[in-house]
Amino acid sequence: MALGLPFFAGAALAQAQNWQTGLPPAATPVMERIAQFHNELLLIVTAVFLLVAVLLMTVIVRFNHRRNPEPSTTQHNAALEAAWIIIPVAILVLIALPSYGLLTYEAESPQPDVTIQATGHQGHWTYAYSHEDGLQFDSSALSEAAAKERGEPRLLGADNPLVVPVNKTVEVMTTGADVIYSWAVPAFGVKLDALPGRLNHTWFKATKTGTYYGPCAELCGAGQAFLPIEVKVVSARDYVLWLAAAKEKYAGDGPQRVAANF
Ligand SMILES: [Cu+2]
Structure with a gap:
């Protein structure tokens, strides 16, 4: 008899739509945090992509054979090498900390009802x-x-x-x-x-x-x-x-x- 209750006729939620590109609307605090983390991650990833794309374009335009026939013979640059190790590590740590925080939040349930x-x-x-x-x-x-x-x-x-x-x-x-x-x-x-x-x-x-x-x-x-x-x-x-x-x-x-x- 309960199967005839009106709530069984409710509109369907959280079902993928045609051409949907984003995450489903969050219906729990965990999903809200996942969506927020995803959005923050997207900002970081986009910034890294833009930086790499700009560097790549700069190299292609400024240092091609025609514009730069005599290439530099530089082999080492300690400061630069330290930077390209330390900065990515810092970015990964920046991502890992909230990620572990979220994993812990997902794993530890409050007192269940x-x-x-x-x-x-x-x-x-x-x-x-x-x-x-x-x-x-x-x-x-x-x-x-x-x-x-x-x-x-x-x-x-x-x-x-x-x-x-x-x-x-x-x-x-x-x-x-x-x-x-x-x-x-x-x-x-x-x-x-x-x-x-x-x-x-x-x-x-x-x-x-x-x-x-x-x-x-x-x-x-x-x-x-x-x-x-x-x-x-x-x-x-x-x-x-x-x-x-x-x-x-x-x-x-x-x-x-x-x-x-x-
Ligand atoms: Cu299965």
């Missing part, structure tokens, strides 16, 4: 809500006809999307049942490998309600293109309603299979 386990299978993801009486269900790609009918994008819409509350810290644990998968939602700034025999961990805190999509981001077999990730971010009230209905709907999909996966 909801913990979800995503297990990759050949053909579907299994989502388990750890603290919700063993609530667990499978999430597979919609057929082309079903996607059209539900207004979902082809190969990104899932039959049973993951549902999470807005503005809450969601901890995601990933693992693979057989091969390596990767659970990725670009608008959340999340891409985490799901490896058999291992639990990986990340987090996100979606700040806008809506529908978010991602692909399995690791080549996992013939069904690689048919393993979408769809996340509905809903209000706290809708989440409670959905939880109650989902426990009923997926009862019997039970936790016994979680045990079987480990």
